[in-house]
Amino acid sequence: MNQEEIINKIATCVEFGKVNKAAPYPPAMKGEDGADEYTKHALEMGVKPIDILNDALISAMDRVGEKFSQKKIFVPQMLISAKAMGAAMEHLKPFFSSGEVKRKGKFIIGTVAGDLHDIGKNLVAMIVEGAGWEVIDLGVDVKSAKFIQAINDNPGAIVGLSALLTTTMESMKNIVADIKRDCPGVKLVIGGAPVSEDFKNEIGADAYSPDPQKAVVLLNSMVA
Amino acid sequence: MLLADLPRKFSSDVGLLNISSENILKGMGMTKPDADEYLRALIEQSIEGCKLLARPCIGFTIVDNPEIDLTNRQLGLNDEVFNTGKIVTSFLKKSESIVVFACTIGHDVELLAKQQMRNNESLEGLITDLIGSELVESLVDYFHDYIESELIKSQIKVSNRFSPGYCGWPVSEQHKLFSVLAKNNCGINVTSSALMLPVKSVSGLIGLGKNIRKLDYKCQLCTSIKCTLRTNSK
Structure with missing residues (x-):
């Protein structure tokens, strides 16, 4: 899997709320790796944390927010997506602390x-x-x-x-x-x-x- | 005094409380077709779990001959003067007695919701929180219906119920309401910001009288013209 592919995998997991391999939701992705595993793997592959944040997490949550505004998804799906994002963020925390990745404010x-x-x-x-x-x-x-x-x-x-x-x-x-x-x-x-x-x-x-x-x-x- | 033979504090059987998964979905902005099987099962399972945790308790008192001042939009009960505002005062104007009540389902459902939120289970926490709100609303419905069914035998009618914080009645009046109730009413405490603890509690007033009426709630009565919760029902 190259960088683009794994970034897309993380983004998909966040957008559709696949937290980790054990998570039963969404049923269509049952048994597959989730945002947790893919983010860990991406960092091990050498993908920059800032790229994971911007290209996977922020872009996925942006789509989630847009779909919510358009009433295409509802509060539960947004919460599950946020949980998936949180699982990925856990792996990025050390880079926020070190200053390698900066937040917007x-x-x-x-x-x-x-x-x-x-x-x-x-x-x-x-x-x-x-x-x-x-x-x-x-x-x-x-x-x-x-x-x-x-x-x-x-x-x-x-x-x-x-x-x-x-x-x-x-x-x-x-x-x-x-x-x-x-x-x-x-x-x-x-x-x-x-x-x-x-x-x-x-x-x-x-x-x-x-x-x-x-x-x-x-x-x-x-x-x- | 009306309802003189009723105890002023009693517990309800949680089995009498009627909540449905549709109401929980509604609380999340959804209808049944919007929810997948996973979500529906999670809600049903959570309802059963919360019912085991709920400890319903209702406490109330009845004050006869309330002083209703339409000009100043106030209601006098014993030594307390409530600034109930235009809407509430108007709805209660024909009351011969006022039921002052506070009820709760206890702390445990709220604590579970908080624990789930802390454990990063936001969806489960939200559902538990909504179920807690539905349970306490169902408890008040049960109480309201109970009072109504007891009084109908004496040709006495009941009004809508009104709570501090709604219909233009300031939430700060909560302190006055609790001063009218017996001390340690179902273990509910009022914070300095006039909020009740346990959070899943409801307090309020119900008017009683031969000429009083219970009406459908009308958003048009409220002065918050641009409130996003406002409906267009007449």
């Missing part, structure tokens, strides 16, 4: 104070990570102080705020104001069922993303 994400809903936030975190970003997930029910602390600990990071409850939109508004006051210049992206482009303008956030794929496009444009 840091993305701090959390569900705002007063809201415990984390599914949408987790999906965005997974897709953004799959697009080559380092994600710092602050969890749910996150207050201004925790966001601000994370921003101070990670200079240059972009921040994502999520909300599901209409009543926590007020909390989002307050957190945006607090961050803009204490950390001027930090870019803020908002998302979640009740929020909108108009609400983004109203509260002074920098961008609104209706879905995970749009979040990636926005983030990439902010560092371009």
